[in-house]
Each structure stands twice: as C-alpha cells, then as structure tokens.
Amino acid sequence: MAILMKGNEAIAEAAIQAGCRLFCGYPITPSTEIPEYMAKKMKKAGGTYLQAESEVAAIYMVYGAGAAGARVMSGTSSPGFSLMQEGLSYLFAAEIPCVIADVMRGGPGLGGLGPTQADYFQLTKGGGHGDYHPIVLAPATVQEMIDLTKEAFDLADIYRNPVILAVDGILGQMMEPVEFPGKYEAKVLPAKTWAADGCEGRPKNNVISYYLSSEAGEADNLRWGKKMAQMQAAEQRFAELSLDDAEYAFVAFGTSSRITETAIDMLRSEGVKVGLFRPISLWPFPADGLLKRVPQIKGWMSIELSAGQMVQDVRLVVNGRAPVGFYGRQGGMTPEPEEIVAAFKTQILKGGVRG
Amino acid sequence: MKTVFAKTTGLTDRVFHYCPGCTHGIIHRLIGEILEEMEIIGQTVGVAPVGCAGFCENYFACDIIGAAHGRAVAAATGAKRARPDRIVFTYQGDGDGASIGLAETISAAARGEKLTSIFVNNAIYGMTGGQMAPTTLLGMKTATSPYGRDESMGYPLDLPKLLAQVKGAAYVASVSVDSPQAVREAKKALKKAFQVQVDGLGYSFVSILSTCPTNWGVTPVEALEWVRDKMKPYFTLGELKVPTVEGGGKE
Numbered sequence: 001m002a003i004l005m006k007g008n009e010a011i012a013e014a015a016i017q018a019g020c021r022l023f024c025g026y027p028i029t030p031s032t033e034i035p036e037y038m039a040k041k042m043k044k045a046g047g048t049y050l051q052a053e054s055e056v057a058a059i060y061m062v063y064g065a066g067a068a069g070a071r072v073m074s075g076t077s078s079p080g081f082s083l084m085q086e087g088l089s090y091l092f093a094a095e096i097p098c099v100i101a102d103v104m105r106g107g108p109g110l111g112g113l114g115p116t117q118a119d120y121f122q123l124t125k126g127g128g129h130g131d132y133h134p135i136v137l138a139p140a141t142v143q144e145m146i147d148l149t150k151e152a153f154d155l156a157d158i159y160r161n162p163v164i165l166a167v168d169g170i171l172g173q174m175m176e177p178v179e180f181p182g183k184y185e186a187k188v189l190p191a192k193t194w195a196a197d198g199c200e201g202r203p204k205n206n207v208i209s210y211y212l213s214s215e216a217g218e219a220d221n222l223r224w225g226k227k228m229a230q231m232q233a234a235e236q237r238f239a240e241l242s243l244d245d246a247e248y249a250f251v252a253f254g255t256s257s258r259i260t261e262t263a264i265d266m267l268r269s270e271g272v273k274v275g276l277f278r279p280i281s282l283w284p285f286p287a288d289g290l291l292k293r294v295p296q297i298k299g300w301m302s303i304e305l306s307a308g309q310m311v312q313d314v315r316l317v318v319n320g321r322a323p324v325g326f327y328g329r330q331g332g333m334t335p336e337p338e339e340i341v342a343a344f345k346t347q348i349l350k351g352g353v354r355g
Numbered sequence: 356m357k358t359v360f361a362k363t364t365g366l367t368d369r370v371f372h373y374c375p376g377c378t379h380g381i382i383h384r385l386i387g388e389i390l391e392e393m394e395i396i397g398q399t400v401g402v403a404p405v406g407c408a409g410f411c412e413n414y415f416a417c418d419i420i421g422a423a424h425g426r427a428v429a430a431a432t433g434a435k436r437a438r439p440d441r442i443v444f445t446y447q448g449d450g451d452g453a454s455i456g457l458a459e460t461i462s463a464a465a466r467g468e469k470l471t472s473i474f475v476n477n478a479i480y481g482m483t484g485g486q487m488a489p490t491t492l493l494g495m496k497t498a499t500s501p502y503g504r505d506e507s508m509g510y511p512l513d514l515p516k517l518l519a520q521v522k523g524a525a526y527v528a529s530v531s532v533d534s535p536q537a538v539r540e541a542k543k544a545l546k547k548a549f550q551v552q553v554d555g556l557g558y559s560f561v562s563i564l565s566t567c568p569t570n571w572g573v574t575p576v577e578a579l580e581w582v583r584d585k586m587k588p589y590f591t592l593g594e595l596k597v598p599t600v601e602g603g604g605k606e
Contacts, residue, residue, distance in 0.1 A: 022437050048436050052429070053462035060426035060459075064433030067420040068400060072437065090423050196418035196434070198441050200397025206412040208403070208421030 002177040007142045008033035008075070010178055011101050011165065012041070014149035015073050017181060020099070021047030022072045024061035026054055026080060029113050030169040031103035034075035055080035059087030059100075066096035067207040069195030071153055075101035077169070078119050079110060082127075088162055089128030092224070093209035095194075097156035099149070100134075101165040103172035104305075106332040114332015115169030117254060120309035123166050124283040131221060133228055135159070135235060136282040138166040138253040142176035148280070150184035157189045159231060166282055168305060170255040170334070231284055238286035242268065243275035243293060248348055251277045251290070251314050252303040255334065260303045263340035272349070285313045294321055299348035301325040303340055305333075325353040365390035369413045376568035376575025378532045379407060382475060383414050385532075385542045386446070389549055390417060399442040402431040406448040407481040415446075425456030428463040428472060435470045442552060444471040450480050453514045454489040460514070460560075467523030467557040471548045474514065477565040478586060485570030490514075492585055497570075511589060515562040519595035525557030527596040531564040533582040544594065556598045564590060 005013070012034045015023070023038040039049040052058035058074050065072040076084065081102040091098060104119045106112035121127075123136045135155050139145040145167065152163040196207045211217045242264060243249060252260040257278045267274045277293060279286050299322055302311035311326040318324050325347035329335045347353040362368075365387025373379045390396045399417040403409055405424035412419035422430040427445040435443040445452075452460050452474045460472065479497055480486040486499040489512045494503045504511075515529040528544035531537045541563055548559035564586045566578035573581060 022433070024433060024436075050432070050436055053458055057426070057429040057432075057459050057462065060422060060429035061433035061436070063422070063426070064402065064420055064430030064435075065437035066433070067430070068434040068437045068441070070433075070437035072433065086423060087426070094421065196400050196420045197438050198398045198400060199416075199418045204416060204418050206419045206421065208412055208419070209423075210409065210421060212410070 002179050004175050005142060005178045006033055006173065006175050007145050007167065008103060008172045009037045010142050010145045011075065011149050011167070012037035013180070014146040014182070015099065015153070016041055016045050016047070018071065018150040018153040020071045020073050020153065021045065022050065022065050022070050023048070023074065024050045024052050024058045024065065024072065025074045025076060026052050026058050028077045028080045030105055030172050031075050031077040031101065033172070034101060034103070055083035056087070059084040062098045062100070063087055063091055063094070063096055066091065066098040067094065067195065068197045069192040073099040073101070075103065077103045077105045078107050078116070081119060081122065085122065085128040088134060089130050089132060090209050091162040092132040092134065093130065094207050095160035096162070096207065097160055098162050099152045099156055099165065100162060101167060103167045103169055105169050112332040113169065115255060115334065116305045116330065116332060117168050117256060118306040118309065118330065119166070120282065120304070120306060123164055124285065132224065133283045134162040134164050135231060135284070136164045136166050137237070138280060138282050139171065140254050140257050140278065142171065142174065143178045143182065145171065146178055146180065146182045147184055150182065154187045154189060155235065158187070159227060161227070166254070168255045169332070235281055236284050236286040236288055237280035238289045239278045239280060241276040241278065243277065246273050246275035246297065248272065248274040248299045248301070249277050249293060249297045250274065250301050250303055251279065251310065253279045253282065253310070256303045256305050259335060259337055260340060262337040263344070266337055266341050267344065274344070279310070282310070287317045290314070290317045294318055297322055299323050299325070301327065301344055301348055303335065304328040306330060323348060323351070323353045363387040363391045365396055365416050366414055367416050371414060372410060373407065374569040376566060376578055377407070378565040379475065381532045381538060382473070382563055382565065383411065385538070385545055386473065387415065389542070389546050393549060393553070395442050398440070399444065400434050400438070402427045402434065402443065402445040404445070404447040404451040405482070406451055408446050408448060408475065409482065411446055425451055425454070426459060427451060428456060428459040431470045432463055432468050435468060439469070442549065444473060444549070446473050447475065448481070449474065449476040449478065449488050449490040453512050461518070461521060464518050464521040464524040464558045464560065467525070469552055469555050469557060471552050471559045471561070473545065474560060474562045475565045476562055476590070477567040478511070479567050479570050481567045481570055485567070492589060513590055515560065515595050516591040518560050523557050524560060524596055525598045526551040526559040528560070528594045529562040529590060529592045531582060531587060531592070533564065533579045551598055562590070
C-alpha cells in the first residue's frame with residue numbers, strides 16, 4: 001500500500017529498515033527531517049540518534065562506529081557536507097563502510113536554502129584530499145530514495161567504502177506516494193572480520209589510514225585504485241527515456257531530470273526526436289551506457305542545477321563526436337521546461353554550441 | 356628464580372619508536388597493565404591520535420582505530436555508541452585534545468560519553484618537530500615561538516581544570532610521571548578512569564604531564580626536572596572531579 005512521505009523522511013525510514021541503528025548528525029536545512037525522523041524513530045527501533053557538536057564531529061562519529069562494525073549513517077546539506085570532506089577522505093582510506101546523505105542547497109558559502117546540484121564536483125571528484133572516490137547515488141523520486149538508500153548500505157559493506165546519496169533540496173522536501181519495502185533485494189554481504197570491536201578470540205584488528213613508508217603508501221593507493229576500477233566496472237547505473245529513436249539527448253539527474261522530462265514531451269510534440277539519459281550513479285559516472293548512445297546522438301545537452309559541472313563528464317565521454325550544450329539555474333533556482341526547450345533550440349538545433 | 360617484573364600482555368612485543376627519555380613508554384605500559392589487570396584487553400577498543408602516539412596501534416594489544424587529528428574523541432564516541440558493551444579509550448596529545456580537538460573533548464564530556472580519554476601533555480608539538488602547543492608555557496621557546504611564548508600568543512590551557520566544570524565529566528584527574536611515586540599515582544588515576552567507564556558513570560579524563568627531551572633540547576633527566584619545576588606549578592594537579600553515587604560527578 002502506498003503512503004505519502006517526504007523525501008528526507010523516506011531516506012531515514014529506509015535506513016532504519018536497512019538495519020542502520022546509529023545516526024550521527026548535526027541539523028542543517030534542508031536536510032533536518034532526516035535527523036528529526038531518526039530522533040523520533042531510532043529509539044523505538046532499538047538504535048541511537050546521536051546529535052554531534054558539528055558536522056566535523058558527526059563524520060568522525062560515523063568513522064568510529066563504522067570502524068567498530070556498525071551500520072551507520074549521517075545526513076547533511078552542502079555546507080555541512082563540506083565540513084565532512086576530511087572525514088570522507090579518512091573513511092575511504094581506512095575502508096570504513098557508511099552512508100551519508102547530502103541534501104544539496106545553494107552555495108558557495110552559506111548560500112541559500114533552495115535546491116541545487118552544485119556539489120557535483122565535490123561529490124564525484126573526491127571532495128577531500130588524496131586520490132579517492134566514494135560511490136555516489138542520485139535518486140530522482142522519493143521511491144528511488146528509499147530503494148537507493150537500502151542499496152547504499154549494501155554497497156558500502158561490499159566495497160568497504162563510504163556511499164553518498166546525492167539529493168537536491170526539492171527531493172528532500174517533496175512528498176510523493178511511496179511503498180515499503182520497495183524494490184530492494186537483500187544481498188549476501190561479507191562478514192566484517194576487519195572491524196575494531198574487541199579482539200577476544202581473534203588476532204587484534206587495527207582500522208587506520210596511515211602508513212609509515214612511502215612504498216606502503218603507494219601500495220595502498222594502487223590497491224584502492226583497483227577497488228575503484230572494480231566499482232567503475234560493476235556499479236554504473238543509469239536510466240533512459242525515449243532514447244531508442246532519439247537523435248538528440250539530454251543528460252540530467254535528480255530534480256533537473258524530472259523537469260527535463262517535461263521539456264522532452266514538449267519537444268517531441270514538435271516532432272523533435274529527443275530523449276533522456278539519466279545518471280543514477282554519479283560516481284562511477286555511467287560512461288559505458290552513455291558511450292553506447294554516442295553514435296546515434298547528433299547533439300547532447302546537460303541540464304543541471306549548477307553552473308555546469310556534470311557537463312564536463314558528458315563531454316569527456318562524447319569526446320568531440322557531437323556538440324554538448326548546457327543549461328542550468330543556480331543559487332536555489334530551478335529552470336522551467338520552456339527555458340530548457342529554448343536553450344536546446346539555440347544551442348543544439350541552431351548549432352550555437354560546439355562539443 | 357622469582358619474577359619481579361614482567362612485560363604486560365596489554366602491550367605487543369613491538370619495540371617503541373619513542374625517543375629516549377620520552378614518557379609515552381611509561382604511560383603505554385601503565386595502560387597495558389590496567390587492561391591486563393582488569394581483564395579487558397579483548398573487550399577494549401583504543402582510538403589513536405595524530406602525533407607521536409599516532410602509531411600506538413603497534414603497541415597496544417587491543418583493537419585500535421586510528422583517528423584524524425583532533426577527532427579521536429568523536430571516533431571513540433561513535434565506537435562506544437555502536438558497541439556500548441565495549442571499553443573505549445582515546446590516547447591523545449595536548450595539541451590533539453586541547454587545540455584542534457577541543458570542541459570534541461568538551462562536547463564528549465558534556466554529553467557524558469562513557470569513554471576514557473588519556474591526555475598526554477608535553478607542552479609542545481612533538482611529531483611535527485617542536486612547535487608551540489596550546490599548553491606551551493609562557494616564555495617557552497619552540498619552533499614557532501622562537502623568542503619564547505609571550506602573551507600575544509595566548510596562555511597555556513589548563514584543560515583538566517576546565518573539564519572539571521563540565522557536568523557530564525564523571526572523573527577528571529591530572530597526574531604526572533616524573534618520579535616512581537608519580538608513576539604509581541598516575542596508574543591509580545588511570546585505573547579509576549577505566550573503572551568509571553566500566554561502571555557507566557560518564558566521561559573520564561586523565562591528563563598526564565609528560566616530557567619531550569628531543570624537542571625541549573634537554574637530557575631525559577633534565578626533562579623530568581623541567582616537568583617538576585615548570586609544568587607542575589602551572590597545571591592543576593590531583594583528582595579534580597570524582598564520581599558521585601548516581602553518576603555525573605561532583606567537584
């Protein structure tokens with residue numbers, strides 16, 4: 001039976017259903033319904049809602065709990081996500097599974113409370129120091145927020161890697177009918193034999209992120225590189241809409257993909273054969289799926305709530321074989337479908353942009 | 356032949372990397388002995404800092420989580436909240452606990468986190484080569500206070516005194532390891548701190564005045580004298596807070 005639920009609450013409920021019993025966070029708009037829901041429901045689920053003194057502390061509480069083997073998560077919004085970047089770098093290096101939701105708002109700086117997707121670079125290029133990427137999943141509906149939250153915990157455990165849910169402020173705040181348990185199917189997960197949770201009956205475990213020699217440092221980095229290559233091979237996710245006969249394609253994720261769907265309807269009603277390629281995993285970027293469409297597509301256009309960040313990844317894949325345009329709004333504003341149609345006509349149909 | 360001393364099973368067989376005359380080794384031994392005596396090696400998770408003790412996972416026989424600089428108490432909080440049945444301690448220097456991690460230290464105390472922090476104060480940043488610390492004494496020359504710390508650089512922070520004011524801190528002690536008697540008293544304080552955690556009374560914190568002969572530029576013996584002559588008069592010593600029956604603690 002479908003129930004009506006807010007996106008942020010759906011993430012929190014899905015996390016509890018996925019077995020998360022510890023949430024460590026610091027309230028920040030527009031993600032506050034996540035900690036509020038956790039504060040209300042965790043106790044009943046036998047878990048703990050822990051309010052940290054800052055996002056810096058929150059991410060290291062996640063670090064400590066994850067290192068001790070717990071299913072743990074935090075949720076925040078862009079400025080708080082910035083504060084967590086050091087911790088994400090450490091989480092990656094210490095190979096600690098966890099899930100973090102970033103409900104993106106306007107920036108840079110304190111920015112505004114409106115929705116953006118302007119954390120894309122920070123999310124996908126390794127926002128902290130060193131060579132690393134977390135897996136980043138970008139749902140486009142509240143139902144998908146549920147399904148991907150559950151999956152995120154499993155991916156974190158499988159790869160021993162932080163997994164980020166990239167959500168814009170609209171998805172976090174909007175209500176939609178959803179169903180639990182959703183499409184999620186439980187996976188067989190590796191035992192956490194590495195966890196630092198007391199060494200009784202086994203050799204001691206250390207969960208650390210540093211090395212004493214540069215040779216060991218390089219060996220670690222090469223090993224992580226292999227792990228990231230495995231993720232890139234196995235975890236690219238995307239959805240396609242109206243692409244089979246398409247001559248042109250939009251690329252968009254999250255809320256901007258939904259606005260773009262309306263723009264596609266409008267263009268199709270004018271006879272323009274255009275479709276949508278929607279990345280669900282922002283990292284790994286679904287390059288293989290997009291590449292398959294490159295031969296048939298005469299012009300691409302990335303639609304984002306930013307100054308144009310994902311468009312760089314699209315251009316890397318298209319690699320000059322067709323023009324790649326961009327249209328976006330910033331600072332918490334969202335485009336009308338008419339704006340997207342107009343930008344598409346100017347940049348792609350009239351050849352205003354070169355790849 | 357009668358055994359009069361044996362290395363504790365709370366420590367591994369790895370040889371310490373610490374400099375001659377550094378008191379980290381004594382403090383490590385005391386903690387190892389306490390873990391052994393309380394029979395909690397297998398139930399304990401230690402959290403390592405960044406600094407000279409950042410490699411202590413090599414020495415303690417229990418599981419260790421390596422934290423970022425200043426974040427040991429936050430990581431320990433997460434571990435303890437995830438596994439309340441475990442004994443969790445942090446081992447931190449003065450830069451880690453009183454400067455970059457000050458918010459974490461005080462906030463964990465305020466929440467009454469049921470974990471133990473061991474705060475090793477040698478008045479200097481040892482690992483990075485002897486720069487000014489939050490605990491560097493006035494007039495003290497360091498790599499970043501080459502003419503001596505003056506008042507424009509602020510005053511050394513007496514962290515245990517500050518923490519004793521915080522309600523959630525159940526046990527706060529400030530000790531030293533500059534003499535055999537002081538070492539015995541330090542061990543008593545450390546053991547109480549772990550017991551307060553076992554009893555679930557709240558946050559326990561033990562500050563230990565320590566040495567850094569290498570970066571102070573003195574001999575090991577002179578370093579111990581310096582602790583006695585310079586550090587002990589400035590930093591408040593003794594049990595600054597002991598638990599009440601119902602927990603929380605009182606001064």
